[in-house]
Amino acid sequence: MRLTVIGCSGSFPGPESPASSYLLQAEDEHDRTWSVVLDLGNGALGPLQAHVRLQDVDGVLLSHLHADHCLDLCGYYVALKYDPLGPRDGRIPVWGPKGTARRMAHAYDLHPSPGMSEEFDFRTLDDATHVDIGPLRILPRRVNHPVEAYGFRVEGPSTAEPGERRTLAYTGDTDSCAEVEELSQAADLLLSEAAFHEGRDTTRGIHLTGLRAGQLAAKADVKSLVLTHLPPWNDPALTVEEARGAFGGPIELAQPGAVHVL
Ligand SMILES: [Zn+2]
């Protein structure tokens, strides 16, 4: 299983990164590579193409319908619909919260029927109901954000240690909650948002701070922590320092283009 950071800027794209998007890839027992996109925020569709052919993606999961997690599905729709080489063989499955198909049609100013449904096979995420894509088993959990939002626990075959399985946890956008602790439990890598700073951002129920991401990593006993979804106005060093105050394991900042091999 390999995680490629496509975009990691929080809430809106920054000068060096698109908004949230991550490419997850793994090989099955026949050595076929499966590619899953977790979120597709503003600006992510461009660099995504440096890592995978858009026609080769096996599934897209949208954690929630804030623009910084889903809006580049609009460009993806164009790339599939008007490809001069012809239509892809089969629609690309897109999992999202209730109403995703309608919201995305509206975002592009399309009539809701067919909207984007000839290019994408829209499916609804259910809390605690697995989604299987090739060798990847993905568990969505409803998390603590002002809209219907999910974090994901992904289990799949290890690339680093063939024959083993590895676990990735992705918080999506959330403040602390029992569900994000459950989905992070003993993960090999926790990809955690840390949009807020302690002291500056005191509103609760929206985002984690570096400290709360570190506390989550410690409580869930994860092996490593990658901090993401930092808005351009944050001080990344301060976010790491906050997390370090609670978690003694390896901590990294997400970087666009970085590949994490599990
Ligand atoms: Zn966000």
Ligand SMILES: [Zn+2]
């Ligand atoms: Zn959000």
